[in-house]
Amino acid sequence: MKAVLSMTLGVMTAIGGFVDIGNLVTSGITGARFGMTLTWAVVVGTLGMALFAEMAGRVTAVTRKPIFHVVRERLGVRVSLVNAAASTLLNLVTLAAEIGGVSLVLQMVTGISYLIWVPLAGLAAWLVIWRMPFQWMENVFGLLGLGMVVFVVALFRLPTDWHAMWHQVISPAVPAGQPAPTWWFYAVTLIGACIVPYQVIFFSSGGREEGWTSKSITEMRVNAFIGFPLGGLLSLAIMAAAVPVLQPRSIGVSHLGQVALPVAAALGKAGLVFVFVSFFAATFAAAAESALSSGYAVAQYMGWSWGKRHPPGAAARFHLVCLASVIAATAFILTTVDPVTVTIFAVVLGAAAVPLTYFPILIVANDARLMGKRVNRRWSNAVGTFFLLIMVVVSVVSVPLLIITKAGQ
């Protein structure tokens, strides 16, 4: 019974943890502009993330080391440095986007400019990293994030054209009047919003913090293969809710408030409470997690003590990196750059970097000496290689599309 409860909790926190500012923004924008025609991109991204996370989680559980340890040991200094540096840089951009996201949510609730909230959000995120116990952080924010299920409820209260939506899902095409490159660009952003490097680092390192062993593999797989896809479904619900409310009036989404509009229209103030709480929980947790992931990446690569399970003084350099990341990201957002734009850049760069971050894990998961009988089977290699190829294609087109469409205009 306890195992079932623990697994359920794991799944629920995985759902809440999957959705962050990237998903909120991209789902809102694409629903309003393209209807459900980009559902396939969310499916690709979600499955890819589940695959990526499972492989990383399995490596961590079997070797009892977090992925950056294993990557440096197997791939050597230079290759793993590129991997670690790219991941850290991406984490920083994502962290900036999440801090911006938290501030935007607070602006939605209070009406006070988001810039006032930015330093407070940064400070709060850092305090959580500094002192809040790991399990607490995961569970509290993960569960609160489930409030986003209110979008599913709203879908049933809105004049949703289910038939038309289903048609868009199964035969996707660029909607009339929309430029094709932009449609493809947003496909890339949706994929990038699902496969976020910091989430994989956090999934693996968090597994070490919780002491995963080979026995934890089933629970880990449930989190990855059930939790994440359910999170993907939530993103789709947010996308779908935008369709009856925003698309007919051609409301382009540029503010977070517009993403919440459908719930306000369907469920009034009561619904909005759920939106605010869940949005806050999702973005705030994501901010703490991406800062932690920067610390994980650097400390694990360099061989320093790392992790929240030690008192901060015992993992000094790890905490220094987390603190420095929060400061840098906060300073960046305070330059008044638009947080929504930062989010778009973060997901595009993330998508472009996936082959680099995924490849080492695929290699390590194939080492029978390390993995024993948990080494990759032929079919998981087939799926993994196929996915890697897709991500290489995505990676190649992402930056050109970014330039051609001027970040999605």
Add this chain to the structure above:
Amino acid sequence: MTRWEEDEFTANDLLLDRELIDCNGMPAGRVDDLELSDPAPGEPPVLTALLCGSTAFGPRLGGRLGTWWQAIGRRLRPVTDSYPNRIDAGLIDHVDRLEITLLAAREHLDSYRFRQWTEEKIIGRIPGSTG
């Protein structure tokens, strides 16, 4: 007396980039490079120490980035000696595929200095650091 899992092995396989665990089970850094005795006629070089820290890591990285890393590492060191942090081969307890364990506690190793400096000067000054 050091215990080795295998009699014959390569540097990349068993030694380089490995995590070091001290006698108390705490992480003590990474093997960034290996120190060998100087070659003499009829006497092949032997492993004399494990090297860690940025002054060992820099040359391993090579190229301009490595030189730059090494220079920064030299500046940040609490001592003026530029030789990398050295862990004598006699301090190695056990080497296997998973990790390398040492006989000493990490507080007694050279590589502890950087960590200690960060702990005292920066993190230790923030309230709540002792858990």
Add this chain to the structure above:
Amino acid sequence: MRTSELIGCQVYDADGQDVGAVHDLHFRLRLRPDGDRVCQLDALECGGIGFGHRLGYGEHAMRGPWPFPQLFRYLARRSLIVPWSAVTSFDRPRIDISVPRDQLRAPRKAGT
């Protein structure tokens, strides 16, 4: 001296032919006359595609994904072992050996 001084050096044989770049060092445990057990540098591993070796494809434990094992094992066949006793001079970035290249063997773990 350090391993970082050895790895990357170009090795030239007795006839001046290029054997390859050092990408790994082979050690063997030896018992010294005074009872001490030391880790002795036995040989240098050169040539081949170092990257493939670094990824572990020189060994047989790597399963996939296709086509990496096939590709890297094929490239790793060009790797050669240079016993330390054959080294005549070491002057980074160059190492000279006394043995001609075709007398060097491949690492015994690769390819079998």
